[in-house]
Amino acid sequence: MFTTIADLHQTTPISSQSSLLLSLIVLLPILGALILGSMALWSQPREQGLSEKMLGALGTLTPALSALLALYLFAQQLGQPGLQWTANLGTWIKVSLFELSFGFMMDPLSGLMTVMITCIGTLIHLFSISYMHGDRGFARYFACLNLFLGAMLLLILSDNIVGLFVGWEGVGVCSFLLIGFWFSDAQKAGAGTKAFVANRVGDFGFLLGILFLFLETSHFDFAGLQAGLAETPESRLAVIAFLLLIGALGKSAQIPLHVWLPDAMAGPTPVSALIHAATMVTAGVYMIARLHFIYSQTPSISLLIVLIGALTALMAASIALVQNDIKKVLAYSTVSQLGYMFMAVGAGAYVAGIFHVFTHAFFKAALFLGAGAIIHALHHEQDLMKMGGLRKKLPITHLSMLISCLAIAGIPPFAGFFSKDEILWSLWNEGLYLFWGMGLLTAGLTAFYMFRLYFLAFGSSYRGQAEISAEPLLMKLPLLVLGAGAVLSGFLGLPAVLGLPNWMEHWLSQVFGAHHVAGNMGLALMLMGVSVLVASAGILVALKKYARLQSAPAAATGPLANMLHQKYGFDLLYDAVLVRPLRRMGTLGWQIVERLMIDGAITFGLWAYKVAALMLRQLQTGSIRAYGHYLLLGLTALAYLYFTLHLPGVFRP
């Protein structure tokens, strides 16, 4: 069922090559963040901010340069299989025998991720220039976005798990800053805090996991970890795997730490596209894939991952059915797709998981940017019920979103079909039929709610009042590129079982080892047929229900719909179990410790001083002679003290 270390042995010999260009990929966006951040600070108190053109160009330049560098290094990797780029910027921590360096490492897995992140990041920066036009925090926005990209690349490219953790925390901070970007709105600021707190819960487990790893192996770098864990018994590995999984659950918004992601839509839409769809939330999947040598040895934890992934996928997909906010639909869809990825990595199909991360990044970024374009055109209207008939007004957006909807629904030959089917096929092949069924059901639901979104936004006629403005060029360009990606990226992983060349499998086998899926071609074709049928059924239901909608339909009622509207009560539960008790404890602490004890002590001290002053000021007569008498009194006391202490015999008779 699960491959062993021996199977994972590298097929191609690794040849490491050092290049400082690799560190530049990470450092460039961070440098950009520093420059833009100081510009933001400079322009904050001034009426007239800096020119948006300049800021936008600068903000997009660093990701673009990073993307070029990443493509250059990746192209060399392509030409020379087994090539692994490294860079070392010197020692970071040195404590007696233990030494940690600022090291970067780009193997086939992180190379693929880097290329994806930098390219999509650049496109989203480009899109943001139009989207954020006229915002007071323009410079701050680009600074945060650049910083995010730097942190994400650090997460991906670090050659040790501590660097990964720093990037992990860095993206968390940027996510917090960008969700609460419009912080004057208390609800949006609260959403940022919620995301941060939920992530912190996960990070706690992650950090413990890292410490246990160090305890076990005395290493932080991945190569050392892999070698050091070869002898570790499974029970201990399982503890580590579980702790690390908690971190992944927080970052990738899986049950029970998924509650932050839908709220994270409070941030600007391009941020949702970049951070909360394409890159950051996939960090958990990446981490599990990166540490595959742990998870492939712990079947129980892997099964837990599959279970969590399946539950999350199904739950989020069902909630998405009743959402009317265009961004909320996409948010739940993201949670659901992340569930797919978890199912894949849990089932040991790391290639399928990463493949889905890769394709998902394209079509989900396209969907979010499309949503952003719609929101921009409708002047910040996000309610699907007030859209409709946008096909004519926003042709490029429509095209890109149609492709992406088809892709996410799993209609061949769009990207989602290949990656999703790869996952379903792996589940079936591992004998996890129940989860295969859940995945299939989720696929049907996905097709339905995505086309519900599509028809509500683009079909029929316009139901809103807001004036529709045209889509700017800077928005069209990224939409087109990402739409093309949503069509083409699937061809990188054609199903091997049908005898087609699966480049993704081949490429990542350098990391995960050869993982030949021997299967029945007929069975595979049949399963594909079933999933395509289910997806088509979902689309058809949506078509029938929403395509010719004239006015907004009444909201669904009934116990099931209620439960979906309540999002299965997770928020209510957390509110009752965690938030309110904590708040009550805080109030108690405020009343007793702060008000009664600290303030009380100060107030009492003040009162005592007042009384003392009232008495002592009677002595301050203002008369010099009175002061002379006091002096005399003091002198007498001092003389008495001196004589008794130093001349003990003086008072003896």
Next chain:
Amino acid sequence: MPGITHYLTVSALLFFLGLAGFISRKNMFMIFLSVELMLNGINLSFVAFSRFFQALDGHVFAFFVIAIAAAEAGISLAMIILLYKNRQTIDVDRFNIMKG
């Protein structure tokens, strides 16, 4: 032959006379003169100690006391003149604006 005890007794007598004057008189000039008397009482004991211990440091201290007395005289006389100009009195009991 008078010993150090006698000199110190004279010194203490002068000091206490000055102290009595300082706390019992109301005239600002008198207070000032009482302080001078106390300073001289102390100076005498410095010189006596110096002679007794055969070390000249006491002389130096006495010298410093004289210098400080000179500075004090300058300042306090100027202040007395200023106070008199303002209030037409040198009665210390009339100056109590520092009353708390």
Next chain:
Amino acid sequence: MKPIMETTIYFIIFASIAVLGGFSTITRRHPLSAALSLVVTLIALAGLYALLAADFLFVIQILVYAGAIMALMIFVIMLLNLKQSEMPPEEQIEKRVLVTLALLAPLFFLVQTAIVRQFGDAAFQPVAEGFGSIKPVGMLLYQTYFLPFEIISILLLVALVGVVALAKRRA
């Protein structure tokens, strides 16, 4: 007469003049009389310094203290030229001073006891030739006590500036 007797007599004379002058200083009604009494005390003290072989201080006491400082004092008192009516109303000065002295007496006896206990009837040892003359005092002043000496000079300067500042102030 033996020189020892001589010293004793001189001590009794100077000490009596100093103490009586002191008493006179604090009991005069008019500050001018008090200032003149203080001059007497200062000169008597100078005599005691001479008995204690403090040649340099003897000169300084007469020239600077009894001379310059007291001259300034008397000058200021005469400048204000206070009439009897402008004096603070003080009745029965002698009685008040005596009562105060009586109150201070216990403290004085405390000090006196301490002095006797500490030194008893310890006598002065003869000193070397030139003890307390200007040269050794000057050497000490400009070597060991150089920094305090400079600080004292700055203090005098500050006092000078202060006096000018006070005098220039107009009510």
